[in-house]
Amino acid sequence: MARFLIRRLGLMVVILFIVSIIIFSLVHLTPGDPARMMLGQEATEESLNALREKMGLNEPLYVQYLTWIGGIIQGDFGNSLKDNTPVLTVLLQKLPVTIQLTIMSFAIALIIAIPAGIISATRKGTFWDYFGTTFALSGVSIPPFFLGILLIFIFAISLGWFPPSGYIEPWVDFKKSMLLMVLPAVAVGVRLSAEITRMLRSSMLEVLGADYIRTAYSKGVLEKGVVIGHALKNALIPVVTVSGLQLATFLGGAVITETIFAVPGLGRLVVDAILTRDFPVVQGAVLFMAIAVVVTNFLIDILYSILDPRIKLTGGQS
Template identity: 65%
Template sequence: MFYFLLRRFSLMVVVLLLVSIIIFSLLNILPGDPAMLILGQESSPEALEALREKMGLNDPLPVQYLHWLTDSLQGDFGKSLRDNNDVTAILLKKVPITIQLAFMSFAIAVLIAVPAAIISATRKGTSLDYLSTFFSLSGVSFPPFWLGILLILIFSVGLGWLPPSGFVSLAENPVRSVLLMLMPALALGIRLAAELTRMLRSSLLEVLQSDYIRTGYAKGLMERAVVFKHALRNSLIPVITISGLQFATLIGGVVIIETIFSIPGIGQLVYSAILARDFPVVQGAVMMMAFSVVIINFMVDITYSILDPRIKVGGER
């Protein structure tokens, strides 16, 4: 276990280092002068040059990167170029909002995918199976932003059941918060549910043809016991990989959905920071997203060994 954790930790460090180099390089080759963004276009050349020198923008890029990396390792992502607020404090305010959206989306996906996949796999060739297959194919075909706009037109403009956009924290008003998050969570969760349904159905069909499943039926076990106690657990191994990656994608890929529904999370923050050329905010947000992805992948690896004792964390069987 120790060597496995050490190996995974080393890989995480390498991945985060590569991400930091890529994001720092890409942002610094984009057009735009941070000094002019702060002082305005009417500022004098002398003031611009003095600010560039103070911010270290005149240093070579490798030197700028090392300074930024050193500060980032200490939890300091710098100051926002727009309002001079601490980037770390800004991110800490936005992260819970995006996590709430991601968890609601993932919960909706699981609540839809697991029953649909079980019914489809155990009733293969029936109308229920065809309906589940149609949902899987159509769900992955519709982009989340299109689903989001469609949900607004139906449930807000047409029926008036749900508020179209906005955000209220759970602490302030739990009911209002859930209602505001329901449509964006559905827009993200339906696509994820379609992918999970297809994957879990295929995995269940393969497991249901195994010898130990036939032995369970031969012993007189009820179908519910065979499916839920034996087949479903062994079918989750490949599904967990997709679930972990998709949950990480939810956290890092909510830019468009948060913008459509006016949710002040990480996604909307990144979008507005890119438009404003607020490089410290973009760098800090991307690094936080990358960190969440590698942590989730690490948790997926650990979950493998819990679900299937034959899988050892050291890679031996």
């Protein structure tokens, strides 16, 4: 176990190092002068050069990268070019919003997907199986931005059941905060629920055909006990993989959904930072998303051994 953890932690460091180089390179290849963005189009060349010198923009790219990554190691993500606010402070301000959206979306997805996947697998070839399969294909095929606009038109504009957009902190007005987050959470959660339903159905069908399932039935175990007590737990491993990766994506920010519903989370922060050429914020936010993905994958590997004791965390051997 210890050897596995050391190997994976080392791999995480290498991956994040490579990702940081890619992020830094891509951001600095983007057209636009940060100094001119800060001082405006009317700024003189002398003032622009002075600001570039102060910000280290005249240094070679490798020097700028080492300065940036050295600061991150010390917890300093730099300052926003827009208002000179520390990037880490900005990220921490937006993170609770994205976490709230993530939790609600994930809860909606699991509430829909687990019963749908189980019923579809245990009632193979029936109406419920076809219904679940159609839902899974439809949910994966519908783009989130289109579903979000459709939800706003139906439930906010036509029926008036929910507010169309915006955000309020739960500690300010809990009820209104939940109502504002329902539509974006559904827009994100429906796609995830469709993916989990399809994966769970496929995994359950494979498990239900195993010898130990037939043995359980021959011993007189009721269908509910076989499905829930034996089949479901063993069918969850591929589902955990899909769910974990999607969860990491949500934590990184549902960019399109947050933009459509005017939710001030990490996703919208990245969009705004790109539009204003706020390079430090873009770099910090994207690196945070990468960290969320890598850490989630690490936790999934550990969860595998809990769900299936046959999987040994011994550095790749089982």
